[in-house]
Amino acid sequence: MRHIPSPSAPTTILEKVIDFVDERVGLKLLVAKMLxxxxxxxxxxxxxxxxxxxxxxxxQAITGVLLMFYYVPTADHAYASTQYILHDVDYxxxxxxxxxxxxxxxxxxxxxxxxxxxxxxxxxxxxELVWLVxxxxxxxxxxxxxxxxxxxxxxxxxxxxxxxxxxxxKTPLLGDFMARFLKGGATPGQMTLSRFFVIHVMVLxxxxxxxxxxxxxxxxxxxxxxxxxxxxxxxxxxxxYFFPRQIWKDIVGMAVVFxxxxxxxxxxxxxxxxxxTPDPGDYHPEPEWYFLFLFQLLRLKMFSxxxxxxxxxxxxxxAFMALLAALPFIDRDPExxxxxxxxxxxxxxxxxxAILIFTISAIxxxxxxx
Amino acid sequence: xxDERESMSPAKLGLGILWPAFWTGLPIxxxxxLLFLALGMxxxxxxxxxxxxxxxxxxxxxxxxxxxxxxxxxxLGEGVGIALLFLLAIPIDIWALGxxxxxxxxxxxxxxxxxxxxxxxxxKCALVGGIFLPILWVAVSxxxxxxxxxVHSMFETDLLKGVPVAEKISIELTLWGAVALxxxxxxxxxxxxxxxxxxxxxxxxxxxxxxxxxGLITRWDLMRVPxxxxxxxxxxxxxxxxxxLLFWFSLPVFTPHPHDCCKKPEVKAVPMVKPLExxxxxxxxxxxxxxxxxxxEKQQAEAELGKEKSKGKAGKDAVKAPAAIAPVPPAAMxx
Numbered sequence: 001m002r003h004i005p006s007p008s009a010p011t012t013i014l015e016k017v018i019d020f021v022d023e024r025v026g027l028k029l030l031v032a033k034m035l036x037x038x039x040x041x042x043x044x045x046x047x048x049x050x051x052x053x054x055x056x057x058x059x060q061a062i063t064g065v066l067l068m069f070y071y072v073p074t075a076d077h078a079y080a081s082t083q084y085i086l087h088d089v090d091y092x093x094x095x096x097x098x099x100x101x102x103x104x105x106x107x108x109x110x111x112x113x114x115x116x117x118x119x120x121x122x123x124x125x126x127x128e129l130v131w132l133v134x135x136x137x138x139x140x141x142x143x144x145x146x147x148x149x150x151x152x153x154x155x156x157x158x159x160x161x162x163x164x165x166x167x168x169x170k171t172p173l174l175g176d177f178m179a180r181f182l183k184g185g186a187t188p189g190q191m192t193l194s195r196f197f198v199i200h201v202m203v204l205x206x207x208x209x210x211x212x213x214x215x216x217x218x219x220x221x222x223x224x225x226x227x228x229x230x231x232x233x234x235x236x237x238x239x240x241y242f243f244p245r246q247i248w249k250d251i252v253g254m255a256v257v258f259x260x261x262x263x264x265x266x267x268x269x270x271x272x273x274x275x276x277t278p279d280p281g282d283y284h285p286e287p288e289w290y291f292l293f294l295f296q297l298l299r300l301k302m303f304s305x306x307x308x309x310x311x312x313x314x315x316x317x318x319a320f321m322a323l324l325a326a327l328p329f330i331d332r333d334p335e336x337x338x339x340x341x342x343x344x345x346x347x348x349x350x351x352x353x354a355i356l357i358f359t360i361s362a363i364x365x366x367x368x369x370x
Numbered sequence: 371x372x373d374e375r376e377s378m379s380p381a382k383l384g385l386g387i388l389w390p391a392f393w394t395g396l397p398i399x400x401x402x403x404l405l406f407l408a409l410g411m412x413x414x415x416x417x418x419x420x421x422x423x424x425x426x427x428x429x430x431x432x433x434x435x436x437x438x439x440x441x442x443x444x445x446l447g448e449g450v451g452i453a454l455l456f457l458l459a460i461p462i463d464i465w466a467l468g469x470x471x472x473x474x475x476x477x478x479x480x481x482x483x484x485x486x487x488x489x490x491x492x493x494k495c496a497l498v499g500g501i502f503l504p505i506l507w508v509a510v511s512x513x514x515x516x517x518x519x520x521v522h523s524m525f526e527t528d529l530l531k532g533v534p535v536a537e538k539i540s541i542e543l544t545l546w547g548a549v550a551l552x553x554x555x556x557x558x559x560x561x562x563x564x565x566x567x568x569x570x571x572x573x574x575x576x577x578x579x580x581x582x583x584x585g586l587i588t589r590w591d592l593m594r595v596p597x598x599x600x601x602x603x604x605x606x607x608x609x610x611x612x613x614x615l616l617f618w619f620s621l622p623v624f625t626p627h628p629h630d631c632c633k634k635p636e637v638k639a640v641p642m643v644k645p646l647e648x649x650x651x652x653x654x655x656x657x658x659x660x661x662x663x664x665x666x667e668k669q670q671a672e673a674e675l676g677k678e679k680s681k682g683k684a685g686k687d688a689v690k691a692p693a694a695i696a697p698v699p700p701a702a703m704x705x
Contacts, residue, residue, distance in 0.1 A: 042591075045393060086625045087632040093625035237587040245591075252397050259400040262617075266407045271627050299536035357547070361540045368535050 035243035040226030042238035043246035046120070047224070048253030049113035055254040056106045057208065059261075060144075063099040064201065067092075071151070073197040075190040078153035079275040086270065097265035103145050105261050107290045110141050118327075118348060121336030122225035128328035130222055133215045135325055140208045142290075147200040149288050150193065158276035159285030161188055161196070163295065167287075170313045187278050228336040284369045286362070293358035296365060320351075378479075380566025381559055383573070387467065387474050387491060388565060391429060395459070395466035399428070401613055402458055408620040411451030428459035429467060429492060430499030430565070437504045460492070467491040469594065476590045481576040494568040502564055506557045513553040517546035 010016040022028045039047070070089055072081040085092040114134065117123055123131035150161040165188070169179035184191025226235065240246070273283065287295050294317065297303060303312030323330075331344070338345050378386075406412045435456065468488025475483040484490070521542045524530060533541070579586065596602035628634070 083629060083632050087628055087634070088624070090623050091621065094621060233583060237584045240591075256397050256400055259397075259404045263400075263404050263407055266404075269625060269627055271625075272629055296536065296540070300540075301534050301537065357540055357544055361536070361543055364539050364543065365536065368539075 035241065035247075037220065037224070037242040038239055039224055039242055039246050040239050041230060041235045042240045043249050044227070045249055045253070046116050047246060048250050049109050049116055050219075051250035052253045052257050053106065053109050053113060054212065056102055056109060056257060056261075057212070059258070060099060060102045060106065061205065063095050063102065066095055067099060068201065073151070073193055075153065075193055075276075078151065078193060079272070082152040082154075082272060086272070093269055094265055097269040098261055100270050101261045101264040101268075103148060104264075104289070105257055106141050107145060109257070110138050114138060115348065115352075118344070119338045120225060120228050121338065121341065121344075123328045124331065124334065124336065125328065127219075127222045127225065130215060130218045131328050132325060133211055133218060135321070137208065137211050137215060140204055140211065144200065144204050144208075145288055145290065147196045147204065150188070150196045151200065152270075152272055153193065153276045154272040154274060155276055155280065155283045156273050158188055159280055159283060160287045161192070163285050163287050164291065167291075167294070167298075167313045170310050172310070172314070175314070188276075225336070228338060284366065286366075289359065292362040293355045296358040296362035299365065380563040380570060382566070383569055384562035384565035386478060387471055387569065388429065388495065388562070390473070391463070391466045391470040391491075394469055395428075395462045398462050399455070399459055402455060405613055405616055405620075406449075406451035406455060408617050409451070410449075410620075411454065412449045428456060429463040429495040430561075431503060432456055432459065432463070432496050433500030434503030434507075437500065438507050441504065464488040464492045467495070472593060473590045475573070475576060476579065476586045479573060479576075480579050480586065481573065482579050484572065484576050487572070490572055491569065494572075495565055498561065498564045498568055502561050506554075506561060509557060510550060510554050514546065514550040517549040518542075521545045 010019045018027065067085060070081055070085050070092065072078060082096070085096055087093075089095075117131065117134065146161075146164055150157045165179050165182055168182070169175045171178065182192065182195060183189075184195055226239075230238075274281075286292065294313070297316075298309060298312045300312070303309060333341075335341060403412070465488060468491070471487045471491050472483040475481050475487070524545075525533065525538055525542060530538075581589070
């Protein structure tokens, strides 16, 4: 009897490979579940930030690995190896500049993502856990920026870390331990560089991958929140699957962010200052731009003195983060429309305006230091 | 709901079309900006963010930028890339306004989008922008300058002279920033209303649609799906590959801003050795030198012959004048 192949029998090698994997891990079902996720109210540009963040992280990992081929994490060679990357490695300057601006883009996109979730009221029941894991991811992104900033080992890196560790030192009970643990000595040196390097390339990526996976799992379990306004008829009419429209928007979002990072790498490529020394000389120490608002806040007279510094450096940011973490449990009103949540709207505007004003003030303040 | 659609404010109408059109055209324009930057055709010198934003909001800035740059002498940047970008932005904006406009007409206004909507919306937006944006520019600049000077003078008074630097900076920034931002938002509202008023005529001339909401959504959704998806995907991939290759080839291999510590010494180009040419040249030189030597030998021989002749003559005349037979100075023997 002749064997007649069924219509669905694989014909090409690729189809055979896919079938082989599918038979063992259920690949087709997995892909179908991933792509056929319904998006209430249809695809939107506002939803692209999560995917864009994942893309930026992947690009940071790729450029980071390429930089590690040349970078030497020792106090003697860190600066020279970074200069070598900038001046002697083919396209090294672009890779390093992309990595630098990629970290900035990551911070900006995290802010945008948190803002979108907050304004859309997407942290409310049943998405509390998604929000909490998201806040932990925010902390990790900040940690990436903080630890990565020291690695070039120039004056800017050295003094930004010194300032950052000093702020950390003000934490009650744990501050002294954390500062000593990170520095590994009285002043930043080889131990500091080694620890920051290990945290930057091993601890934080592992933590980010784990938490990002959990974040996605929780998000898929709870489902997308959808728009905060619109009649049931409108929502039903516009509801669509994740593929292809939302994926298309995500791809465009990634391309835009990629182009922006490349443009910034061109405009302002990384240029190192002099090699790190314990003497700041003419350089006025300050942290990275996304901590500038906090740095400027600490310059205010009301935050001077031991108690004031503790208030400004730890109590205020700590209380703010605690408030964000507790938000889904405090705000139990199911209303998600931001225009019907005046306190949330005003609160967001005030926080954003304060961050902006203090960041620009810190930049203006440089003129008074010279 | 129907009343709300009919009585939509001009500002809402303007924003409803310009906002999505801006985002629709942005990725394509950004790709060109990046390419021109890599090719060194665009240099933003001051107010980078503003210049960049103006390039990307080109439906309304396409005529306003030349006015602001030339008329008000506000220098945003240099390079042929800026003019080229504006030229390229025109078709992109017409397309983006067409896509955003058709969606807006169907979904929000429940009207049939007229033919050539993109072009109609583009020239109306460009006209309003060309007239209104320079006014906005002057008004916001003047307000900001006035606010800064007023706030500065406030802090010069005895009452506020003692305010610490950090506080002073933040309060000053908040005060003049609020005034400038307020002015900017107010004028932006006016500008959007003007765009809305210009568009209103097109809206009112469009006929109402009788389709269900679901039907309209399906229609505008399908309008965005290309007829030939394979062709679209191939064209996009091809375009992306070409742009990436151009970008890669124009990317400098080493940093354009070398640090003082690592500046490479200037290497002088050593002329290339061409063995055949060198041999020919040397051969020619040897021939010339040989000819010169032969000539000199001939001259010397003639001189000696002349001397001998003159010696013979002198022997005859020696009795008459012995002093005339003086020795030839050695220098005369030299060639």
